[in-house]
Amino acid sequence: MAPQRTVQLSLKKPTYAVCVVGVETLVDIHSDVPKGAKTFGVSGSSGVELFVVYDPTRVTEPTGKVRWPLDANVNVVVSVDSASKDLNDLKVKVSYFGQQEGSALGHSALYLTGVDVSLDVDTGRTGKVKRSRGDKKTWRWGPAGYGAVLLVNCDRDTHRSREIDLADSQLTSLDDLQDMSPMVLSCEGPDELFNSHKLVLNIPLSDSKRVGVFCARGGNSLADYKQVLGPQHLSYEVERQPGEREIRFYVEGLTFPDADFLGLVSLSVSLVDKGTVPKVTLFTDTVAFRMAPWIMTPNTQPPLELYVCSVVDSHGPNDKFLNDMSHLALKANCELIICPQIENRNDRWIQDEMEFGYIEAPHKSFPVVFDSPRNRGLRDFPYKKILGPDFGYVTREIPFSGPSSLDSFGNLDVSPPVTVGGTEYPLGRILIGSSFPRSGGRQMAKVVRNFLQAQQVQSPVELYSDWLSVGHVDEFMSFVPTSDQKGFRLLLASPSACLKLFQEKRKEGYGEAAQFDGLRHKAKRTINEMLADRRLQNDSLHVQKCIDWNRDVLKRELGLAERDIVDIPQLFSMKGAYAEAFFPDMVNMVVLGKYLGIPKPFGPIINGRCCLEDKVRSLLEPLGLHCVFIDDYLFYHELLGEIHCGTNVRRKPFPFKWWNMVH
DSSP: OOEEEEEEESSSSEEEEEEEEOEEEEESSSSSSSOOOOOOOEEETTEEEEEOOOOOTTTTOOOGGGEEETTTTEEEEEEEESSSSSSSSSEEEEEOOOOOSSOOOOOEEEEEEEEEEEEEOTTTOSOOOOOSSSOSSSOOOSTTTEEEEEOOOSSSOOOTOOGGGGGGBOOOGGGGGGGGGEEEEEEEOOOOHHHHEEEEEEEEGGGTTTTEEEOOSSSGGGGGGGEETTTSSEEEOOOOOTTEEEEEEEEEOOOOOOOOBBBBBEEEEEEEETTSSSOOOEEEEEEEEEEEEOHHHHHHHSSEEEEEEOOOTTTTEOOHHHHHHHHHHTTTTOEEEEEHHHOOOOOOOHHHHHHEEEEEEEEEEEEEEEEEEOOOOOTTHHIIIIBBBEEEEEOOOSSOOOOOGSSGGEEEEEOOOOOEETEEEETTTTTEOOOTTTTOOOOOHHHHHHHHHHHSSSEEEEOTTTTTTSSSGGGTEEEEOOSSSSEEEEEEEEEHHHHHHHHHHTTTTTTEEEEEEHHHHHSSEEEHHHHHOOOHHHHHHHHHHHHHHHHHHHHHHHOGGGGEEEEEEEEEETTTEEEEEOOOOOOOOEEEEEEEEEEEOOEEEEEEEEEHHHHHHHHHHHGGOOEEEEEETTTTGGGGTTTTEEEEEEEEOOOOOOOGOOO
């Protein structure tokens, strides 16, 4: 290890120095030497480690190692292995000798005070702080990686506060400490030493708006914890009490990784000699943290809570739909949460308003709702009703122009874990709809895309969704869990599969069976009429090309084969330049474990059964899934949405720890 500091010796008077445990100090034996001295000897008291460092190509090691040549290629390095009990209780003596054997020509004395200073965090990611002399200022990904993790303190642990916890520079609840990462400052040494030396905690200016540090002074009072570093405080002179060997701190994250922030922050402690002008820093110990990313959960994760809105419109209240959701949640052993009309202001599209995810450190994990910038009737619901103790909140606002439909979170999804060409994505990949490959058109806001990209653990993929009126990826795709080795299937809406099914039914003699049979408020369309409708055929051909473009992207970016994809029969019709579902869009389903809440398609009835439902059952039930078809026609489909758009699901976090990803 390279010597960090040099101490000069004097023949006339003793030299005094502070030596930090584990840190090597270079002793300058050359600057004050007796006339005629050619060699030297060095000795130290118990507790002092001495090293003579030399260039073996230029210096011959003396026999007996008693006297070394006073050569420019010979140096002395000292270190101490423990803190001193008293000031200057360790001694190093250097004696100088002439050419001839005989007594020393002179002596230099160095008195050392050993001090043990260390700043420690959960470098090993065990959930506990352990003392470390290893590399603490770099951060490494992977199973063999190291470096501490910070949670963004974005929940609200007490209802007495209106703000997210990170907005408070005063601690408002002792529970809030659990959301922070512990940090321990060890400082052993004689109390008198700290009269002339001070310990200073520092944070770089660039990191000061990302991190808050609270000093813990025992006790169970909120007043025992004060913020000592953060946006207003770049340094803190540690108030060490006599005999105090450890001082505890708690560190909170203030911002998620984003376009202007890679997620890494550092803190350091310095031992400073107050008796010099300018003040000399004798030692600095630095620790690094990485901010925990916001992580989305795919349909393959078990459901915990199903959210749905209670609304009233010209058709009356949506009680029947809520009842169907209640039965579905019961089957899936999942809690149903109904957002009342007074809170949703008759905005039923709860999928579009928010996305559930979570953040995790080795010592703590909690869910975090990402509030979309769409800001319609539900805009206050995530902040006012979901944010709370151990339930965090994050949002990104669009600075200038208003949001487009593609900024709603029906246009945000995530795949199950995949491996693509040898690259593992153990937390899946985020999927967002875009105008690509069309030039111009609508796109998800850059602030949202930047945020998703900056999390680093679910590498986003852009799909083409701008061909749809609403423009959301959930209108043509979904993932369902399976119990086989693959673990999931990708479902894609397929006009081709629908037309093929109708052609088969016509051949079987069912050409007069009608779509929308059983719907009083919708004109029926027979299979014969739909197959003879050239416009519907052309619309379907166009939509199929758009979906096939996405199919190729999904196969390439998620490492999927054709056997991993299930084509769900679905027709679309064009309204101007954009497509809308011709009948309730079956891939726009809610997935609760093996139970699927699928929009009832009202397909042609053949032998007393809907042929579209039968086809979907035949595709999905062999995979161990249960298809529950639910009527969403009046309250959702007619308003260009379906069950997935009108529901939201909070799911279990991944068992995989994000910091074990290989980058």
